[in-house]
Amino acid sequence: MLVRLMYVSRARENMSAEEVQAIVRESKARNPATGITGVLCCTGNGLFVQVLEGGRAAVNRLYNRIVADPRHHDVQILAYEETTERRFTGWSMGQVNLARLNPSLLLKYSETAALDPYSMSGKVVLALFEELACTAAVVGP
Numbered sequence: 520m521l522v523r524l525m526y527v528s529r530a531r532e533n534m535s536a537e538e539v540q541a542i543v544r545e546s547k548a549r550n551p552a553t554g555i556t557g558v559l560c561c562t563g564n565g566l567f568v569q570v571l572e573g574g575r576a577a578v579n580r581l582y583n584r585i586v587a588d589p590r591h592h593d594v595q596i597l598a599y600e601e602t603t604e605r606r607f608t609g610w611s612m613g614q615v616n617l618a619r620l621n622p623s624l625l626l627k628y629s630e631t632a633a634l635d636p637y638s639m640s641g642k643v644v645l646a647l648f649e650e651l652a653c654t655a656a657v658v659g660p
Contacts, residue, residue, distance in 0.1 A: 521605065522575045524582055525598040525644060527636040528591040530565035543614050553577040558607050558648055560615035560634070567591060568636045570648055572605045598641025606649055615651055624650065 539561045550556065555573035560566075569585075571578050586594050622632035628647045629639060636644050 520575050521572065521602050522578050523570065523572045523598065523600050523602050523606070523645075524578050524596065525568070525570045525641050525648075526582065526585070526594055526596050527644075528567045528585075528594040530561075530567065530591050531589065533565060534561070534590070553581070555581060556605055556607050556609075558615060558652065560648075562634055566634070566636065568597075568634075568644060568648075570607060570645065572602070572607055575601075595637070596641075597636060597639075597644055606645075607652060609652075615648075620651070 543559060546557075546559070550573075553573065555571055555577055557569060557571040560568040562568075571581060573581075620634075624647070625632045625634055627650075628643050629635065639647075
């Protein structure tokens with residue numbers, strides 16, 4: 520059974536771009552073996568938003584590891600659902616390229632042009648991520 524889980528968290532400390540890239544590289548290396556696909560967005564102010572897709576057991580195990588990771592806190596599930604198909608199948612872990620993010624796109628889905636997933640519904644954040652994938656703002660194989 521396929522599931523999709525989306526969560527948001529805050530970094531405990533400022534993370535460098537190299538540290539974020541290390542997380543993405545590790546995800547790309549590990550996820551194919553467990554059948555997990557998804558997209559990660561890390562903002563300049565230390566917010567992480569991630570969509571994970573795959574088998575229920577594999578996604579649940581990964582999410583439990585994420586919650587226990589001391590690099591971040593305030594982990595909140597935005598959405599968890601059974602699904603018949605993946606939306607981000609092209610990425611073992613894609614990454615949102617914030618340099619390509621048009622502020623007007625955020626206004627389409629949010630009260631302001633700032634990404635604040637804590638104030639957005641899971642459905643809205645998923646719609647935003649889907650549009651980002653369609654507009655080539657998500658990078659990485």
